[in-house]
Structure formats: C-alpha cells, structure tokens
Amino acid sequence: MKLIDVRAVAFCAAMLAVFSAGISSASQLDKSSLEQWKTDYVRPGLVPFPEDNPYTVEKADLGKKLFFDPRLSGSNAISCASCHNPAFSWGDGLAKGVGHGSRQLGRRTPTIWNLAWAELLMWDGRFETLEEQALGPMAADVEMAQDMSTIVGELSAIPGYRALFNIAFPDEGITIDTIAKAIATYERTVVTGIAPFDRWVAGDETAIPEEAKRGFALFNSKANCVACHSGWNFTDDSFHDIGLNDDDPGRAAELPGVEKMRHAFKTPTLRNIDLRAPFMHDGSLTDLAAVVRHYNAGGIQRPSLSDDMKPLGLTPAEESYLVAFMETLTSPEEPVSIPLMPR
Ligand code: HEC
Numbered sequence: 001m002k003l004i005d006v007r008a009v010a011f012c013a014a015m016l017a018v019f020s021a022g023i024s025s026a027s028q029l030d031k032s033s034l035e036q037w038k039t040d041y042v043r044p045g046l047v048p049f050p051e052d053n054p055y056t057v058e059k060a061d062l063g064k065k066l067f068f069d070p071r072l073s074g075s076n077a078i079s080c081a082s083c084h085n086p087a088f089s090w091g092d093g094l095a096k097g098v099g100h101g102s103r104q105l106g107r108r109t110p111t112i113w114n115l116a117w118a119e120l121l122m123w124d125g126r127f128e129t130l131e132e133q134a135l136g137p138m139a140a141d142v143e144m145a146q147d148m149s150t151i152v153g154e155l156s157a158i159p160g161y162r163a164l165f166n167i168a169f170p171d172e173g174i175t176i177d178t179i180a181k182a183i184a185t186y187e188r189t190v191v192t193g194i195a196p197f198d199r200w201v202a203g204d205e206t207a208i209p210e211e212a213k214r215g216f217a218l219f220n221s222k223a224n225c226v227a228c229h230s231g232w233n234f235t236d237d238s239f240h241d242i243g244l245n246d247d248d249p250g251r252a253a254e255l256p257g258v259e260k261m262r263h264a265f266k267t268p269t270l271r272n273i274d275l276r277a278p279f280m281h282d283g284s285l286t287d288l289a290a291v292v293r294h295y296n297a298g299g300i301q302r303p304s305l306s307d308d309m310k311p312l313g314l315t316p317a318e319e320s321y322l323v324a325f326m327e328t329l330t331s332p333e334e335p336v337s338i339p340l341m342p343r
C-alpha cells in the first residue's frame, strides 16, 4: 500500500513538473526524490587535519588562546575574536568589518565555521590554507596592524606563552610558523553541531516542519540553490557572481581576465545561517527573506553573472518555505568559553 502511495505521488509530481518545471507546487512531496536528495547532505564523521599540521589538544588549546588574545594586534586591543565573535556565529553582526583605528573594512566578516573543509579562503579565495591565512589579518594595517617582526618577541616575553608553545611545539617554540599552526588547528575544531535538519536526514520525520521539507525540495529543484550550496556544508567551495549591485571585483582580483570571476565571491556555508545577518560579502541583504527575494528576481544581468542565476518564478509561499528550510540548519547553541590569557 505504502509503495503505491509513493508511486502515485511521484507520478503526480512528474505530471506537474511538465507544467511548472518543478515538484514544488505538488500538494504532496515526492518522497523518493526527498530520500535521494537527503543522501547528499549526510554529515562527515571526522574533521580533516592536514598532514603537516596534525591535531593535538595542546595545539588547539594554545590556538584558542591566541585567537582570543588582543595582544596579537598592534594596538593590543583587537583579537581575531573581535571580528570572528562566537556570540555572532563567529562573525561580527556588521555589514562591513571594523578594524584597527575603527576603520571600516571593504567586506563583511565571514564566519569561521567548518573551515576545516574549505578549499580556498577569503571572499576572493586569495589564501590556500588556514595556516597561511592566519598571518594575514595580524599584519594587515586595516585589521590588526601588528608589526610581524616584533610579534615573536612580544609573545616570548610572556612566560605563560613560552611554556604553552614548548609543550605544543617541543622542537620549535614560538615562531611565526607555530603561531599560525596553532591558530589554524583551533579554527579546524570550530564545527557546527547537529541541527534539526541533520536529525531529519538521519530519519526523524518529526525533526523539521512540513514547510521546511518543501523548502528543501525547492532548494534541490525549482530554486536550484543546490547548484552552488551543495553537500553537508552547503557550499561548492567555488566562486560565482550572483548579481549583487556592488562594484567589488571579487575573485577577478586574483584571476584577472576571467570574465565569470568578475563580481564572483566564495559560496558561503549555510550552516547556522539565520544567526549571521546581514548577508553577502557587502552585508547588503538584511534577512533571509531578502536573500530569497534576490534569487527569485535573478540578480543583475551582466556577462559575469553565473549561468545558474535565472529568475525563479517562486510564489510568496515557496519563498517562505526556503526560509523555513534554512532555519532548520541551525544547531542548538553551545556556549563557547573564553580562555584565560597567559601571563
Ligand atoms: C577587523 C576584523 C577582523 C579581524 C581582527 C580578523 N578578521 Fe578574519 N576576516 C575579516 C574579514 C572582513 C574577512 C574577509 C576579507 C576578505 O575576504 O577580503 C576575514 C576572513 C577570514 C577568514 C576566511 C574565511 C573564509 O570563509 O574564507 C579566516 C579563516 C579568518 N578571517 C581568520 C582570522 C584570524 C585567525 C584572525 C586573527 C589572527 C582574524 N581573522 C582577524 C575580518 C577580521
């Protein structure tokens, strides 16, 4: 009996698809498509660490202290966590970051969730590893404005750090390299927890509301979000112009001459996304409803616009289902303890 039901629904959906190019308007959800799509979003069991910087508890603990320590900045007043603040889902809640001397940065502060899986870093992909990235903001005048020739000396003058580095890096002690390795190791431990969506994927039908299931179906079909926000972390780790009204060159700064990289930015994760408004590299969209409206309209038509960006023809109800779905990607809040600073 069950099997017949499923087939009937699938048939009905297929018929509707002919008219509406999507199963979303079917009054019943196509269960077999849902089950098929779910398999693409299963969480990985282990966090990957690179061979040249394997995980140790000592390194991660030291990296956490460094991440929260304002003494890494030129003014001794700004830490990584000033901008990547766990209370704002590891962002800062601002449209554009604010750095050294209260100067505004050109782009919004991205979250550091789930970067252990990231392929390239920054909105424009200009760094390849977390180790390489960690030194960037310390040295950047607009961010932490640290003189990199003095940072090793400054940390070495703090006995607590000398001890912690000697334990975490017995043969190396405090160097630019070990500072970066410790911070990167800590960052890789910042992983989003189990969200209602994950419980649904694992088989608990009651874990998310019906509207969210419809939103998930749209996400994978008519709305085509999956073209870029794919896999358990909802990103293809690639760069696209989604047609926002901003003249930032994006990835074209790294790959000049590649037409499709103009105004192209890294696809962000959608994990815990409803905690991180305002959205986009320029913070220009204030809530998830505005994001969905943007995609529904299709973005600014220009040569660099991604081929996967088209007006979607979503009804207001369908727009709200997509928002309801994204809200199920938020894991229950786990308090982050602030480490005591070494003295
Ligand atoms: C003044 C605010 C500010 C401070 C301080 C800061 N960041 Fe950032 N961070 C940003 C902004 C803004 C970007 C995006 C810049 C861009 O793409 O051009 C960014 C990007 C990143 C990224 C890339 C994320 C991704 O998804 O690709 C990582 C990782 C990161 N920061 C880690 C750190 C670490 C580690 C520190 C401390 C050593 C730090 N940040 C200090 C604002 C800040």
Ligand code: HEC
Binding pocket: 219, 223, 224, 225, 226, 227, 228, 229, 239, 240, 241, 242, 244, 264, 265, 266, 267, 268, 269, 270, 273, 276, 278, 279, 280, 281, 282, 288, 291, 292, 295, 296, 306, 308, 309, 322
């Ligand atoms: C062509 C690839 C592509 C498609 C299709 C796409 N996205 Fe995106 N998405 C991106 C990129 C790239 C960004 C960042 C753009 C920027 O900041 O300039 C982004 C940003 C977002 C953000 C904001 C994330 C943040 O941290 O600021 C949300 C939410 C989002 N997308 C949801 C969706 C939904 C829902 C759909 C389907 C209706 C969708 N996306 C379709 C590539 C895509």
